[in-house]
Amino acid sequence: MLEIATIENLDALQVLAPEWSALFARTSLRTPSKSPLWQLTWWRHFGARRSLACRHDMQVVTLRGADGALHAVAPMMLTRRPGYGPALVRELQFFGADPYVTQLRGPVCVRDHLPDVGAALATFFRSRKGHDLVQWRGMAQGACATAQGERQPALEDIDSCLIMRESWDAFHGALPKKTRKHLRKSRNDLNAAGIAIDFRVATTPEEIEQGLAAFYDLHSRRAALTDVARHPDVFAGEAERAFLNDYCAQMARAGDMRIFQIRVAGRIVAARLGFAFGDQLYLYFSGYDPDYGPYSIMTTLMAETLQWAHENGVALVNLSSGVDRSKTRFRPEMIASEGFYSVSAGWRGRLAFAAMRKLRGAGAAAPERDEGPEEAEAGELAGA
Secondary structure (H helix, E strand, O other): OOEEEEEOOHHHHHHHHHHHHHHHHHOOOOOHHHOHHHHHHHHHHHHOOEOOOOEEEEOEEEEEOOOOOEEEEEOEEEEEEOOOOOOOEEEEEEOOOOOOOOOOOOOEOOHHHHHHHHHHHHHHHHOOOOOOEEEEEEEOOOHHHHOOOEEOHHHOEEEEEEEOOOOHHHHHHOOOHHHHHHHHHHHHHHHHOOOOOEEEEEOOHHHHHHHHHHHHHHHHHHHOOOOOOOOOOOOOOHHHHHHHHHHHHHHHHOOOEEEEEEEEOOEEEEEEEEEEEOOEEEEEEEEEOHHHHHHOHHHHHHHHHHHHHHHOOOOEEEEEEOOOHHHHOOOOEEEEEEEEEEEOOOHHHHHHHHHHHHHHHOOOOHHHOOOOOOOOOHHHHOOO
């Protein structure tokens, strides 16, 4: 049996943070959105905001064992639409309803405990009033049936993870022949063009501040391309940049922030953000100078990053959510999770669910989806 309680204000959530951090450190897949640092920062920048369209009220759920030890955290909130007056929709959902910034939302627990945690949460929410529907993310396979929910493919996630081998040479040698050929061609094309690259890893607060400025520019330039797979400029807005600046500055002060860069003649032409959690590394969004797209510069950056990971004691590299060729060519382990809605009994639940489906069908809530940062470049799409 699990003892379940809710936290409804920031002060109480901050008190929980040390226990949450210890739980997070025991998890096998440590993604930024499951950490208390990300969630506390997210709440200050996004969750606490109020608007006419919607408002969020904190409803973080803790699950403890019989001995009182923290077993799981479900960082959830009650979202009311509209934000003021009688609510048409009252939706329980996980922290992270933002324009693509937060990836891999869901409960925080040891992976083997996820089925039991999901079942306990489903029972708990069925006994409570005040919401019309629950948006579930990051749940174990089979959770939809347990929660009597309706499957939503748009809410499902795939987490792509690489287990590091004993050395880069061993890892590289085990890659598919086609992948090894592509990595070799990327470097040979640069050499043939007389382009000398310099791989660097920014780690200090000063380097991170400068690196983020370059990252925003490169990310925007990548998003502006029209002749390759389209990707949104996730950090075009002031709120998104303010959040990421805040989070990355805190990670840098703790010694856990990385920006992997390729420089040419002293100028950063490709960058990818990385978050270190013990012996695990999470690779986040990226950007590059389109002039270097024909040379598959992001493929070279990935190869350099993975070699660095092998040389610096990283045991697992998380390539973030989503499935695309930039990930699958390295044969990662694909870890799928379920996403779905469960609807409260009565006319309000049915009406809210119908309204939500209509809104999302019209694209109103599209920014809340998780999209993996695909790095396919012009050279790759042309068959390079």
